[in-house]
Amino acid sequence: MSNFKYIIGSFADPDELMDGIDRLQANNVSIYDCFTPMPIHGIEAKLGVKPSRLPIAAFCFGLLGGTLGFSLLYYTMFYDWPMNIGGKPALPLPDFVPVTFECTILITALGMVATFFYRNHLFPGRAPRVMDLRATDDRFILAVDANDNADHLKIETLLKEAGAVEVKYNERKYVSYE
């Protein structure tokens, strides 16, 4: 038994990649993931990718930002040292809208950047890892988990038939840009 983990089909054309997905699925081969240098319409539906949970994170960050912004105003402008500005009520809610709004946006934006880095394992000082180096350049990559699918020869044949330029057997899941 070989010790490689993933079979990588490398395509030069997105349509051939889509054809490859169809052929593998028709033969009940489960696809681990696809990596492409540009978005391909319809690929998520074809692969059955679940809807992203990013909006939930965005909502939580927004809620946090709004609460922080409002609390800051409430504490400084009303609780700690109430101020009379232009004869307005001590708690002038319309005036609090812009700051609360901007804090919501700020924390959401920063939070989503942090989420992006966390989710993609992009930390300062760490070289990015991908399943194939050319997936960010000119190749459309289809990865199949070798342990989940037994007939490796058939997978290679199917990928080649669909137009794969190259089929690799990777012993490690990721390669590093280092």
Added chain:
Amino acid sequence: MGNHSHHHDYNFSEQFTFTGKARALSLVAVAVGIVAVAIGLLSSNHIIVERTYANLLLMGYYFTGVCAAGGCFLALVFVTQAGWPSGLIRIPQAMAYVLPVASLVLLVIIIGGLFSHNLYHHWFGEGLTDPNSPNYDALIAGKSAFLNAPGFLFRQVAFMGAYSICAWLLARFSYREDLEGGLNSYKKSFKVAAIFLVIFGFTSPIWIFDTIMSLEAHWFSTMFGWYNFAAIFVSGLCVITLMVILLKRAGYLNWVNENHLHDLGKLIFGFSIFWTYVWFAQFMLTWYANIPEESVYFYKRWEPEYKPWFWLSVAINFVVPVLVLVNRDYVRNPKVLGAVCVVLLLGHWLDFYIMVMPGTVETHRGFGWIEIGTALGFVGLFAFLVLNKLSKHALVPSKHPFLEESLHHQI
């Protein structure tokens, strides 16, 4: 995508047939409008006459604004080189084509309202700018270098004339493209679109200051132009979307699908938020500064006869699109999106009502057969003119260079 050849079963020579129920209903609505306006204008009660004029201005402005928004949408599509709307572009084109007629109607209303003193009497009247007159008004006299009848009328003709010519040209180029093909029409459209956006961007606030803001000439807000632009553009987008949905339901526009509706819905969502942003900026700064000459505008809208409607307008035009259109499944559902469009079109009627009425009929505002009749008349006129134009050409610009992109649009 790629080098696959595309096969589709769309009939690009398909034309809308404007007959039967749609035609009859639009003509009945026009007739209802004419009767309502005639009874209102011929009334011996001056308040009824003034209220009819205020409604005519409201709907004439709404009509012109929606047609101008059609032209604006076209121009934006061309300068951003957007491909996705190519399949539905005939609808804003028909609206843009009708803009000259809408402008003429509005011009007649404005001239009639100005010289009968039923509109614009805050700044146009006997002795308002004459220091020796008992009617002298120092504030109005100070503004008279800008706000005088000849200048006002000249600007109305010049601005609406420029918008009409550009919008009309954009529609014409596309109709000619169907016959000639090639890139010539597209290139000309790009130039006219850029010129139109520059003219419209710089002059539309002034046009709006003249047409609506000068109804209460003692008051001013530099945000008023953008606030109105947002209202006009949201309304225009809602009309385009509603027409797409209705045409699809009638069996046309098979090449337009939920992806196009999603994009239209996103524009409605975004511009509704922009409307709220400008509305709130104008309100909050006025409320905070509390300078009498500024707060007079909101003071009038704080009176019991306007206050509930004032807040209802914000609730409809902000809360509804934000809560409903934020959901992907809802915005892609023609029934839900269509319902939101109807609600927003009613909401912006209320928005314009809150702008126009306190400066004209003041406490004598009402909601009855004059309002409903006038609104129906203009809706009928719009539907008749736009659908009639739509029926004259194929429903898709089959030689548009970006059409293929629209057919495969997916988000």
